Amino acid sequence: MTTSKGVSPAVAAILFTLIVPTPMAVGIPYLITRWQMQPPLTGFEAGRWIGALMIVIGAVSLLSAIAWFAYEGVKPYPPIERVVTTGPYAYTRNPMYGGVVLVMIGQGLLFGSLGAVIYGICWLIAFYVFEWTIDDPFIVKRMGQPYEDYCRDVPGWIPRRPKRR
DSSP states (O other): OOOOOSSOHHHHHHHHHHHTHHIIIIIHHHHHHTTOOOSOGGGOTHHHHHHHHHHHHHHHHHHHHHHHHHHHTOOSSSSOOSOOOSGGGGTOSOHHHHHHHHHHHHHHHHHTOHHHHHHHHHHHHHHHHHIIIIIHHHHHHHHOHHHHHHHHHSOSSSOOOOOOO
8 A cells, every 4th residue: 555645546546537537538529529420430330339449448448547556555646656567557558548548539430520539649649659758767767677577568558468477
């Protein structure tokens, strides 16, 4: 469990969810799409079902990752006190980023909104560049070998089954 003062990890997880990913993954896509069906992108009606599936998978990934931080006693925002390598973090290092991007792009496909798809792709690029240039180097500097081992064993973006130890 965490020994830092302030709000508990559970309260921090709830506040974080309301303040960061909810406006980003729900509020702004709503402003783009108004959640109104437009003609499907590229005339591909099945793309709507793919979009709906992406929304569900993304929301589950995002919310389970935030909840897992609380379960582990870690707040889901910097400074992270220790490397979390279990739960959703055993499959990918970025289940929150990946989940929020799936929700964004999924809404674009569901509602036939190229603007929402582009919005999600822009965030994917921003998250990737942030991870590569700022976040991972900072965490390696702060956590050292345990995080380097984690980076070696767990993919950053595309989930896979954990390696057996």
